[in-house]
Amino acid sequence: MNRLTVTSALVALGLASSVGALRAAPEADAVAGRALVKRYADAIVGVELVVTVKFKMGDREMPPREQRIEVNGTVISAGGLTVTSLAQVDPQVQFDSIRSGQGGGRGPELVGTDFKEVKLRLADGSEVPAKFVLKDADLDLAFMAPDESAEGPKRSFPFVKLDEAVEGTVLGGYFYVARAPKILQRVPLIRATDISGIVEKPRRFYLLTEQSMGSPVFDPQGHVLGITVQHLASGRQIAIVLPAGDVAEMAKQAGAAAAK
Numbered sequence: 423m424n425r426l427t428v429t430s431a432l433v434a435l436g437l438a439s440s441v442g443a444l445r446a447a448p449e450a451d452a453v454a455g456r457a458l459v460k461r462y463a464d465a466i467v468g469v470e471l472v473v474t475v476k477f478k479m480g481d482r483e484m485p486p487r488e489q490r491i492e493v494n495g496t497v498i499s500a501g502g503l504t505v506t507s508l509a510q511v512d513p514q515v516q517f518d519s520i521r522s523g524q525g526g527g528r529g530p531e532l533v534g535t536d537f538k539e540v541k542l543r544l545a546d547g548s549e550v551p552a553k554f555v556l557k558d559a560d561l562d563l564a565f566m567a568p569d570e571s572a573e574g575p576k577r578s579f580p581f582v583k584l585d586e587a588v589e590g591t592v593l594g595g596y597f598y599v600a601r602a603p604k605i606l607q608r609v610p611l612i613r614a615t616d617i618s619g620i621v622e623k624p625r626r627f628y629l630l631t632e633q634s635m636g637s638p639v640f641d642p643q644g645h646v647l648g649i650t651v652q653h654l655a656s657g658r659q660i661a662i663v664l665p666a667g668d669v670a671e672m673a674k675q676a677g678a679a680a681a682k
Contacts, residue, residue, distance in 0.1 A: 450642075451595070451614055451642070454597065454642035454643075455597050455612045455613075455614065456612075457644070458597050458599055458612060458640055458642075458644060459599060459610050459612045461644060462580075462582060462599045462638065462640070462644075463545065463599060463601075463610035464544075464545040464580040465496060465497045465579070465580045465581050465582050465599075465638075466494055466495075466496060466497075466545075466599055466600060466601050466610070466637060466638075467494075467495050467496075467497055467504060467542045467543055467544055467545070467601075468492055468493070468494065468495070468542065468543030468601065468604070468608060469491075469492070469493050469494070469495040469504060469506050469511065469540075469542060469543075469552075469566055469636070470490075470491070470492045470539075470540070470541050470542075470543055470549075471490075471491055471511060471537050471538070471539055471540040471541070471554070472488055472489070472490050472491070472537070472538050472539040473488070473489045473490075473491055473511065473512070473513060473535050473536070473537055474486050474487070474488050474535065474536040474537075474538065475487045475488075475489060475513050475514075475535055476535070476536075489513065491510070491511055492543075492603070492604060493506055493507070493510040493511060493635065493636050494506065494600055494601055494634065494635065494636040494637050495542070495566065495636050496582055496636060496637060496638050496649055497542075497579045497580065497581040497582065498581055498582055498583075498584055498669070498670075498673055499579070499581055499673070499677065500578045500579055500581055501567070501568070501578075501579070501677075501680075502542065502550065502552075502567060502568040502577075502579040502581075503555075503565060503566075503567050503673060503676060503677055503680060504542060504552070504565065504566045504567070505563055505564070505565050505636070505649055505669060505673065505676075506563075506564050506566075506635070506636035507562050507563075507564065507635045507636045507650070507651040507652055508557050508558065508559060508562045508563055508564040508651070509562050509651070509652040509654060509659065510564075510635050510636060510652075511537075511564050512535055512557065512564065513535060514535045515559055515562070515654065537554040540552045540553055540554055540566055540569075542566065542568065543604075543608070545580075545608075545610075550568050550577075551568070551569040552566045552567060552568050552569055553566065553567060553568075553569045553680075554566055555567050555676050555679040555680045556672070556675055556676040556679045556680075558672055561651065561664060561668060561669075561672060562651035562652050562653070562654065562664070563649075563651065563664070563669065563672050565672070565673065565676035565679075565680075567676070567677075567680035582638050582646055583646070584646060584666045584667075584669055584670040584673065585666075585670065586644075586645050586646060587645060587646050587647070587648075587665070587666035587667060587670075588641045588643075588645035588646065588647055590617045590620060590628045590647050590648075590663075590665075591617065592617050592618070592619065592620060593616055593617065593618075594616065594617050594641070595614065595615075595616060595641075595642065596614070596615050596616065596617065596630070596639050596640060596641055596642075596647055597612055597613065597614055597615065597639070597640050597641075597642070598612070598613055598615055598630075598632065598633055598634050598637050598638065598639045598640075598650065599611070599612055599637060599638060599640065600612075600613075600634035600637040601637075611634070613632050613634075614632070615630045615631050615632040615633060615639065616630065616631045617629065617630055618630065618631050621662075625668065626665055626668075627648075627653065627662040627663060627664055627665065628647065628648065628662060628663040628665070629660075629662060629663075630650075630661075630662075630663055633650040633661050633663060634650060635650055635651070635652070635661065636649070636650065636651075637649070637650055638650075639663050646666045647663060647665070647666065648663040648664045648665045648666045648668075648669065649663065649664055649666070649669050650662070650663050650664075651663075651664050
């Protein structure tokens, strides 16, 4: 057997193994996953906004640039308060982290970001005008809320109850619920995942084998573990799950800000 034939055989074996692994998922997990999608898929929304990024080179300001962003967010109240990863919507967060990892240095400096045209894209495709109400760079959280000044009837949103939380355990089985990008019709996604490690300092967060930014993670019974965000340190970006209790604490401030 020549080298090409051996390589092709190995690739085919790998693909077959992957497909076999997917098909071999325990029926109990499949049932739990389908139930979670049915229960929570509508609480996963698209967060769409335009970010104006401002740079300067030395003392000279450069022309601002606009960037259109679309990410997943998790609705966490009946009023529509939504949380996502700040690093996903604010270029300043990643820019500052990278510069910190490089020890500063020369080049353009990002000096500010403005957010406009914020909206929530719901499961049925409808748009809800929204506003950016609070961000926390340390926890990598960004909160949006429906803009009550916009015309239209108020509605009650499907949401994830952060107070129905569960503590994570290493090698415990969980699921995340997310949505595909707009080009894939934002269909609901569900995937099994495991906790591979738990970091305790400076605060607790979970390391998972699979995750999706801005999306919630649940145990098979539907209790929320937390929200997937990024841990930024020394220029490195690591996906983590922030416990639901920490998100809930910030959500209180975000709710108060939205009310004002």
